[in-house]
Amino acid sequence: MSLSIPNPSQAGLFKPGYQSHDAEDGAIIRNIEACRAISQTVQTSLGPYGRNKIVINHLQKMILTSDAATILRELDVVHPAAKLLVMASEQQEAEMGDATNMVIVLAGELLKKAEELLRMGLKTSDIVQGYEKAQNFALKCLEDLEVDRLKDIRSQEELSKALRTVVASKQSGSEEILANLVAEAVLAVLPKNPVNFNVDNVRVVKIMGGSLEQSRVVKGMVFGREPEGQVKKAQKAKVGVFSCPIDISQTETKGTVLLHNAQEMLNFTKGEEERLEAAIKELYDSGLRVIVAGATVGELALHYLNRFNILVIKIHSKFELRRLCRVVGATPLARLGAPMPDEMGTVDVVETTEIGGDRVTVFRQEDPSAVTRTATIVLRGATQNHLDDVERAIDDGVNVVKAITKDPRLVPGAGATEVQLVERISTFADKTPGLPQHAIRKYAEAFEVIPRTLAESAGLDATEVLSRLYTAHHRRRPQAASEEESGEEGSEEEEPYWTTGVDLFGESNTGTVDAMEEGILDLMASKQWAIRLGSEAARTVLSVDQIIVARQAGGPKPPGQNPNWDED
Known part of the structure; x- marks a missing residue:
């Protein structure tokens, strides 16, 4: 060989x-x-x-x-x-x-x-x-x-019992606070049949400053900014969600306009204003009192929205926009115009509150039986990194609740x-x-x-x-x-x-x-x-x-x- x-x-x-x-x-x-x-x-x-x-x-x-x-x-x-x-x-x-x-x-x-x-x-x-x-x-x-097994998933003590160990493995020392926060938030949104519990219904909003003890659960969806216009709160309102800019419709092509005298120039802008006012009035007439914008809101549009007493809030993240649509039950619209009745959502309370010096807006559904309810855990902490890590611990906690609904046994x-x-x-x-x-x-x-x-x-x-x-x-x-x-x-x-x-x-x-x-x-x-x-x-x-x-x-x-x- x-x-x-x-x-x-x-x-x-x-x-x-x-x-x-x-x-x-x-x-x-x-x-x-x-x-x-x-x-x-x-x-x-x-x-x-x-x-x-x-x-x-x-x-x-x-x-x-x-x-x-x-x-x-x-x-x-x-x-x-x-x-x-x-x-x-x-x-x-x-x-x-x-x-x-x-x-x-x-x-x-x-x-x-x-x-x-x-x-x-x-x-x-x-x-x-x-x-x-x-x-x-x-x-x-x-x-x-x-x-042991969780006998009653609806009791906060029982739930925290199962959550404590999970949270402790990420955030040792603050597991009591966090387990209770998660339990409270989950119970606020737990549907009649716990198996349908949706992890997405528990949100986390991180606000810098303060200490972990000041964290709390807000029933509803919290956005870390305040509404754009003068209107800061609304109740029992119809909601329209627009993913397009709320502004004068801009043309795609460049056009040249020849103006002969000052009068024509005034009329030119007036036409635009009237069209926009008509559009906003159309929204108002359809019953909308809260508008959620996924894109920009023009200065002029804002002026008319204020005049018609409509609350308008911008939400940049399209995921948040999607979640909000689920909470209020609305369809995001891609053009500015009065929505169909089934495209509008409803919200019980929209209010602006202050949490640790930051103004936040809360969307809340009061109806206890609604599946669309969300709860938001507002986290306070000294540094962004720490907040991110606490958020991971909470994320684990919420996921574990989902697992518990399927199998309550503990070892x-x-x-x-x-x-x-x-x-x-x-x-x-x-x-x-x-x-x-x-x-x-x-x-x-x-x-x-x-x-x-x-x-x-x-x-x-x-x-x-x-x-x-x-x-x-x-x-x-x-x-x-x-x-x-x-x-x-x-x-x-x-x-x-x-x-x-x-x-x-x-x-x-x-x-x-x-x-x-x-x-x-x-x-x-x-x-x-x-x-x-x-x-x-x-x-x-x-x-x-x-x-x-x-x-x-x-x-x-x-x-x-x-x-x-x-x-x-």
Whole structure:
């Protein structure tokens, strides 16, 4: 057998300049390393004591947050395998709005364990198979770990109970205030059938200045500006929404007008004024008393609107315009003219109030049964970055409410659920014959990363805390096993051993705490999704054995200081 010279295989197959990473070059190991790098980036920002990251994106905008989905969205990840993880976390964000960090940390840890198995000589197929078995078992186990469920989603206390942990993981310390704000806002807009709850109906308006304690919930939609004209409030009014400029209709083409004398010049402008006045009067006659403009409002038009006592407010963002249309039930019109009766909306109250020196306009629907109601959380805070981050926490909270309407079950937080899964999946591994059992055992060990990270970021001795947790979770194995058959209630009388989690706030000297008593509860649904997506991502990365990257389009980059100089 002659020694073959390793040259790029299939030389005439691809365009020149492509790269191929083969399994022989350790493509899998390299993929795992890339994914590990990404999961280590967000791992330190897991949980209430998670560290913040400052990301400066390609537009030089600074983002300060500990929200994994945001961090990864702003970092442009190009490595194809690592992108899979980012996509999984985006999916989690879309599905649950929370636990995005868990997806990545779990996937990263599963890959790290897989690497150990590969070095031991297992094949990827064995690992993937074992992981799949273990994942199905883990999801089954989760079902048994329910400790509580939201009985009444309409009670503010019950809701805040479920929201506290979610908000605490982003904004530790202010979770009480924020959970209550979110609960209050959500209850203000919760429809008769909670499943129809629309996340979009809870808005956030950020007003600089003041402190978080001064934040409050305003029932209705708040815009951070005041109306243009003299009219500042209206009640029980018809609303027209115009996405076109409210002004004299300008012609597209340039025209030349020859004026012979002064009289003609006066008549020329007078005609325009009369036409505009007629247009505004037409609006007034159709019953409109509030006009929302998505574009400019001319000086002259404003004058007539004031004369007819019509409130006019400009809204620049077309998303806000769309939302407002939904709230008042109007159709945005693209031309200036009296709307049809069904194109007009109604609003109960439009008023201008002052919040911390900023004048804001509130659109409010009083009718309690209306589906179109919105609530706005007016956030106060010292810096823009902080406000943005609080907004992310609130966003998570609101999304979690949406998840609760579908599945109200809660599991213990603070890493308790994960330690329990380690225990149960390890036991399952011992019963599994064949090679996959190694993979299942490693899958179980991967869950340890969550409590470990929580302990580390809280500054505790992770190894010690974990051994205490394992002891606590082992404590009542024998009769616990028999209780499992008799149902969950049996174990409630005695202190349930598996709700022990990491004590983050340093109240106990053991470093462990009963998550149930402390009210640290996580949504079962978001854990399920996180495990599903995390394992899925890890399995996908493991089953890749070759990456072929075509050469980037475009010619060679010019040498010099900045190769991307033309992108600005």
